[in-house]
Amino acid sequence: MLVNLLPHLVNGLTLGLLFALIALGFMLILGLMEQINLAHGSLFAAGAYFAYAIATPKLPIPADLNQAWAAVPLGWRYTVAFLAAPVLVAPLGLVIERLMRRTYGRDPLYGLLLTFGIAMVLEDAIRALWGTRDYTLPVPRDITGGFFMLDLIWSRYRFWAAAFALAAIALVWVVVERTRFGAMVKAGAHDGEIVQAMGIDIKKLRAGVFVLGTMLAALAGVIMAPIWGIRPHMGIDAVVPAFVVIVLGGVGSFWGAVLAGLLVGMVVGLTGAYASEWSLLSMYLLLILVVTFRARGLFGKKSLLEA
Numbered sequence: 001m002l003v004n005l006l007p008h009l010v011n012g013l014t015l016g017l018l019f020a021l022i023a024l025g026f027m028l029i030l031g032l033m034e035q036i037n038l039a040h041g042s043l044f045a046a047g048a049y050f051a052y053a054i055a056t057p058k059l060p061i062p063a064d065l066n067q068a069w070a071a072v073p074l075g076w077r078y079t080v081a082f083l084a085a086p087v088l089v090a091p092l093g094l095v096i097e098r099l100m101r102r103t104y105g106r107d108p109l110y111g112l113l114l115t116f117g118i119a120m121v122l123e124d125a126i127r128a129l130w131g132t133r134d135y136t137l138p139v140p141r142d143i144t145g146g147f148f149m150l151d152l153i154w155s156r157y158r159f160w161a162a163a164f165a166l167a168a169i170a171l172v173w174v175v176v177e178r179t180r181f182g183a184m185v186k187a188g189a190h191d192g193e194i195v196q197a198m199g200i201d202i203k204k205l206r207a208g209v210f211v212l213g214t215m216l217a218a219l220a221g222v223i224m225a226p227i228w229g230i231r232p233h234m235g236i237d238a239v240v241p242a243f244v245v246i247v248l249g250g251v252g253s254f255w256g257a258v259l260a261g262l263l264v265g266m267v268v269g270l271t272g273a274y275a276s277e278w279s280l281l282s283m284y285l286l287l288i289l290v291v292t293f294r295a296r297g298l299f300g301k302k303s304l305l306e307a
Helices: 002-033 040-055 063-070 074-103 108-130 156-178 180-190 192-197 202-228 234-249 254-274 276-293
Strands: 146-149 152-155
Touching: 002 040, 002 152, 002 156, 002 180, 002 202, 002 234, 002 254, 040 074, 040 108, 040 202, 040 234, 074 108, 074 202, 108 234, 152 156, 156 180, 156 202, 156 254, 180 192, 180 202, 192 202, 202 234, 234 254, 234 276, 254 276
Parallel strands: none
Antiparallel strands: 146 152
8 A cells, every 4th residue: 555655655756846946936036025926937837838949849940950950869959958948038037027126115016916917928928929739848768758666667757857856956055055145145035225235236136036036937847847748827837836835834934945845745746646636625725724723834934923
């Protein structure tokens, strides 16, 4: 019985690490700008679509160049897509950050409405460019298919996705906890005015954080694409769990987001295996259960709700 659960636990672990990766980008922006970026899911979707355009290949270049690119082995095309897609999506994050500047320091509702509008624009732009059909991101043979272990079939790609998501999360931790940039981000999240008084350009800092968060979303989109498939509304499917993960883990807590991501992934993965119709509902029930007894989330600081 326990052995039969293992593949579902691995699937849940993979899903949880990817949820945590999306949530960390979301939380960095929320922590410094104090604005909820509802366009974060659209940036996740953009990463998947850009990777598909590069790997298939269907680039907006002359047909003979596309044919030459198609002759390149899939392993190389996928590697280029994996590395280039987050970089290509980054300018979208810069544009969104520039549009959001007028909302800083104001009612968060302004930023919420603005990023909601941007998310709708990006989703419609995706429909205009790629249509409404679903796509599949091809992956190299070395990381696709299954293998036998403990008399069970395991997905090779899910192991790879979990390993890379874990490596990306570790890299984010190093950037936030062990670099000067990370120290400035944490100080800015605590008090932006003091950071500015110390001679740090808060505008550049915000732009840098937004780019980092955007690239994390796009990277998660590239990794998730072979699991979920690529479709115009996949951004909404990603941003809702990311928001749940942040609230569940506690706003501003790095390890809270990671642990909450794993919890949500496990719950969604297990219920999806045995009662798929309860899969998403289980995530919200988990959120309600935790927030009922701990309003600040698992690792969040004490909030006004508990005063």
